[in-house]
Amino acid sequence: MPVITYRDALNEALHEEMARDDRVFVCGEDVSGGAGGTSGEREASGGIFGVTAGLLPRFGEDRVIDTPISENTIVGMAAGASLAGKRGVAEIMFADFLSLALDQTMNQAAKFRYMSGGKMGCPVVIRVPYGAGMNMAAQHSQAMYQIATSVPGLKVVLPSNPADAKGLLKSAIRDEDPVVFFEHKAMYGRKGEVAEGEHLVPFGQAALLNEGDDVTVVAMGRMVVFAQKALAGLVEDGVGVDLIDIRTTSPLDEDAILDSVEKTGRLVVVDECPPRCSVAADIGAFVASQGFSSLKAPVELVTAPHAPVPFAKDLERAYVPGPAAIDAAVRRVAAYR
Amino acid sequence: MPVITYRDALNEALHEEMARDDRVFVCGEDVSGGAGGTSGEREASGGIFGVTAGLLPRFGEDRVIDTPISENTIVGMAAGASLAGKRGVAEIMFADFLSLALDQTMNQAAKFRYMSGGKMGCPVVIRVPYGAGMNMAAQHSQAMYQIATSVPGLKVVLPSNPADAKGLLKSAIRDEDPVVFFEHKAMYGRKGEVAEGEHLVPFGQAALLNEGDDVTVVAMGRMVVFAQKALAGLVEDGVGVDLIDIRTTSPLDEDAILDSVEKTGRLVVVDECPPRCSVAADIGAFVASQGFSSLKAPVELVTAPHAPVPFAKDLERAYVPGPAAIDAAVRRVAAYR
Amino acid sequence: MAIQQSEDQLLRAYRQMKTIREFEERLHKEIMTGEIAGFTHLYSGQEAVAVGVCEHLDEKDLIVSTHRGHGHCIAKGCDVKAMMAEIYGRATGLCKGKGGSMHIADFDKGMLGANGIVGAGGPLAVGAGLSAKLDGDGRVAVSFGGDGSVNQGAVLEAMNMAVVVKAPVIFVIENNGYSEHTGADYAVGSRDIAGRSEAFGMKAIKADGSDYFAVYDAMAELLDHARAGRGPCTAEFMTTRFFGHFEGDPQKYRAKDEVKRHREEMDCLKNFRERTAGVLSAAALDAIDDDVLALIDEAVDEARAAPGPGADDVVTDVYATYQ
């Protein structure tokens, strides 16, 4: 299988889905590479992260739409077109800016099916580069998925590797419901094997990336990478870990988590968000409620602190939950008697 | 002590704080009772819920500011003025519309102190009528406090009775940090004893409304009222309940919760929000992590379902967590062996 | 200006306006009984706008409505009985009782929903217009909004966006002078909504919203423009609401006699009868009045008799599929 980057895997998914279904269009700031410049020719760079690169020359500006800086309207336009039969794929340049588009995301797209008694669907995809790790400070580094996950009507996706990035984005575009798709900025350059052509990863099905009997580690997005980093040392010391990549926080693969905890009796949840009302808390409480009889140790939540994301390198490094914190948490619960 | 409504208690707090500190001003849609009407005289009704009634004639239109329908700018204006030395009290007519003002709330007001290295504070208060129970359907009934609670830098308040409504609002206006103040629409008419004049309720201090040894029930806002309704039958059947009204979800009175669970070993959290990434989950996970050794039964989360708020009376009644659901949950955990 | 429309067209337009009027006047009464829950915003007084606009549209054209949406729904062809049932929160309602007055939607009629969020329809309409542009079939999208909605960032962004993507969208702004209790002359800087729209680079017209023919003619011009692919436009229609903002509003902010005066001077039904005096027989119009009243009676009776939704319905229709 070809080895490509997370960025290119997403790009491949967009190319394939736009070729497959001409209802699909993308819109967002600079997604075409910048309209209206003085050079005449657009670089088709596909915005500052390059995920939409090459779509413009292939599909034309009707379907690859550069927009003004109007986040709420970018999502609203994509949602409105999707109500009307299209498949809008909106890009919000940084997940932090979902705060500007939240009305169209949570009060409109997420609720149309319900408010219309099931008569109107809104199959829009909202792509949001997210996360810390690039010293972009408090307003360009937030994870934000705890907000999307809390909203009934939305589906929430966080690929942790190139193959899932492609397979989950293709599934998102084909989904009949609104999807908020979180791409970690610091993972765009990561490489991995990705199947060419048709490759779909279904929602609500976690991936068991490592098997072990002692501790269940649940993670999502970039936290999966850090959990994998932590594994080596743990396994070496004979700590058996079930590593579960939940892939989608909504729907959540509850069975995968409960089955594992039933075996291990010990749970560590790793989440890039601050702790309050986080996905870590959500999963921790779910297990404390539905898997209580299996639990042999306190639930461990490894999250960012209750603080905004700092700018300086050392501060940000201390802020983001990393392999060391995961390693320590796993050892704590493993040792708990 | 005089017995007044939750609405009048809030109104009293606004009158007293505006009289005490001329830096305080209020702004929002119709807060003065409607500017620019053809009758010339404003009714000073204080908007559709009447919480700001009578402020206009007393403090004048410089400090009681009717605004256009511009939620993000209502919060941003109040926040900007608060950066500059005032004490802005913004009203967002329905909590659902926080989705339009979230950038100014979470990316601006909440982060100034941190981003400026502690040099700039933003003592703004954002009042948000919230909650279901009045058949206002999916876009006028949401609780929304899970979002505010997840944001570092914000403080989040949910008074459950008139006395707290007054005491917490006065504390919010005097607080040096941004506060999102959730007032339940269905409670405005509720009456209770409220001390005249100076009455402050500090943040982060829960109220223990009932004592019992068997089960700890944690609730906030209107859910406290329903938990109290459920108490009678439980006590009658000899189920001892510690009922904790947390009053503020951020900061959270962790000790009050842990101390009680240490005694009871059983926890029920009641929350009006849907389950995912909710305050119920937040508290449930907190206890499963910090109070695990005390837990004798699964954590019970009593929340709304993972669905938008429906319109029809019967549907909404089935949607909102009520006394029956609380009663059943308490009995389940009490009976767990 | 001479009347261009056929007698059938005129009778149809009158029937639509009258249906809206009676639907709302009846609701005004029924709400007093307490049988209808929630928040209801009545459209009485603004009928000429909804009908003058929608008489130009067919089911393939798309409209996005507001919290004050009953008139837009009826004008776009939604079933009056199913609407009434929805407002009563019945299982037989257009949205199974899940949406209510503020969320009536009927995709089959090209009605993308009333909306509880002021201004949210703007961006959605641009999207609907974009879909029409991509299909290249001459369809248009109409975004209904009030004078208050043009102060909402979403609408202002949407106007700019529509110009940038050249979407066939007509922003129909119904200026009834108030957003809730606040006067438009206070809240709308410059007090000129058509001018504000023009400044985004689109064609804009201002016309009398209590005169069906003024609305109809203004829309004819704007629709030619939009259907020809020449981009979005705005129509500002001056109108009035005969009731309070929502049912129960004491309206102290309005001059004592304002509503009374407007009911006399700005009643689109009266105006219509006068304007068509030479063309339509009073008898024909009276017959329509009787039909309409009968229809509304039936609608209310059927809604009252209809079953409510079951508690299980609370968790259905959240997703097409979930796990």
Place this chain on the structure above:
Amino acid sequence: MAIQQSEDQLLRAYRQMKTIREFEERLHKEIMTGEIAGFTHLYSGQEAVAVGVCEHLDEKDLIVSTHRGHGHCIAKGCDVKAMMAEIYGRATGLCKGKGGSMHIADFDKGMLGANGIVGAGGPLAVGAGLSAKLDGDGRVAVSFGGDGSVNQGAVLEAMNMAVVVKAPVIFVIENNGYSEHTGADYAVGSRDIAGRSEAFGMKAIKADGSDYFAVYDAMAELLDHARAGRGPCTAEFMTTRFFGHFEGDPQKYRAKDEVKRHREEMDCLKNFRERTAGVLSAAALDAIDDDVLALIDEAVDEARAAPGPGADDVVTDVYATYQ
């Protein structure tokens, strides 16, 4: 038009512009070394705007800035060395290294912060202006923004809000032709930002942003208006950026020779030297150049040498008090 300002004023203005220019040109070099983390947007080319505006202001006046904020900070009097240290992420930085380039703030100088959210400064500036209005002491607030920011709902709402509450706010829009890679002629419907602002009911002026004197004179007129309590206004200044949107931008969207040509024709420092040829001696200006270069050298050396913040600082400054 003859030059009104005193020699001292002129020398000061030149020093400010030169300081901004050299600060940015030096950062452009230093960023290549990889020592500076994150996202940096340079202001080179737009100096005349920041300085032409801020030379009218004192510390009690308030400004709200953007992601491209270094120039505004320097022009408003922020300490250059503490700014450099902040951009290097040092504990000695203006914000202790917690904010970085996009969040430099200095309340004591009336600088309410650069801002990473395009358009967010608009509403904040209305609030700052409102506080000035409530104090009635003639202070004003200035909201800096780019051509891209006028498509953001927050800015459009803020313009309307400022008119409604009669806040002494000047919206200074720096039209450098691009928002990131997207041309203003594409993204700004009507292509007329001053006109768009006027349509909200405020006074607006368009002027050459590469000419310090044009900026200074335009602001003099608008500030008289605002300080006199006659409400908000907008200034649209046509300018250019000498570098990419952020460091690392290949700028394929710009005509090959555009930057070269603009550096020749639109360099505010060159223009300033020409315009003041009769009034200021080249020697005096050259001396300032030397001072500035020395200052920037020191700023970089001190920033490099300064300690980083400690890991404990991650959780401080979130609240004044929490529990």
